[in-house]
């Protein structure tokens with residue numbers, strides 16, 4: 334019998350997950366179908382019970398359910414518990430198990446363009462996405478991480494919560510802008526620069542470190558103002574399509590035991606966004 338997978342969220346109509354997962358099922362010879370389900374917060378519990386009752390094989394979880402789903406699952410992997418968010422659920426013999434592939438997806442994508450050992454990283458932002466990325470980046474050997482956020486206390490709280498004071502510190506956005514030449518890697522996790530405010534930039538850029546890598550998790554527009562400016566002064570840049578593809582690929586692997594072609598996934602997303610971005 335065909336297996337069934339999906340994604341739950343609200344809004345969900347523009348999700349690109351069905352596109353890349355259904356293509357990956359075909360590519361990998363997996364007899365399965367992936368569907369986007371619109372689920373409002375007040376229906377989350379019923380929706381999860383429905384997934385269980387119908388024997389759905391696995392599903393992704395997106396905004397606004399990543400935190401709220403945790404108590405509804407049978408088990409949650411430690412990393413997802415620490416991050417406080419689940420984006421992937423697998424149904425193993427009736428047991429619903431939660432994972433977080435966002436942080437790992439980001440770091441795997443980043444490793445395609447930079448070796449992280451002993452690197453000095455700046456994370457811009459301290460929201461949900463930053464949380465998953467910070468937790469996962471901190472596992473890399475020798476990394477030093479500065480976090481700058483509009484609300485400084487949120488970055489401070491995050492570092493304290495993960496007990497990462499030894500390798501991380503919170504700084505102001507002004508300080509990060511002044512000292513931007515110190516960073517090997519700059520990770521942009523806020524919504525600043527996202528469509529429709531495509532001319533916004535989270536911090537001004539003057540000179541940057543030679544060979545610095547700038548990674549922005551935004552993919553609409555495909556190239557944010559930050560990435561455009563960083564590229565124009567010599568940075569290696571990476572847009573949010575890379576993280577999106579890798580988090581999906583890792584979810585696919587959890588479900589099927591097979592790792593899909595991420596280059597193909599990125600190409601599909603790029604083609605899909607091609608006509609829509611500004």
Ligand code: ATR
Pocket residue numbers: 457458459460461462463482483484487522523524525
């Ligand atoms: P997500 O789950 O996508 O990370 P979030 O948890 O709401 O979303 O976090 C949004 C991040 O973008 C936060 O770091 C937020 O900064 P604050 O903590 O100060 O709110 C940041 N952000 C959003 N809009 C911003 C703006 N106009 N200027 C600067 N930072 C902004």
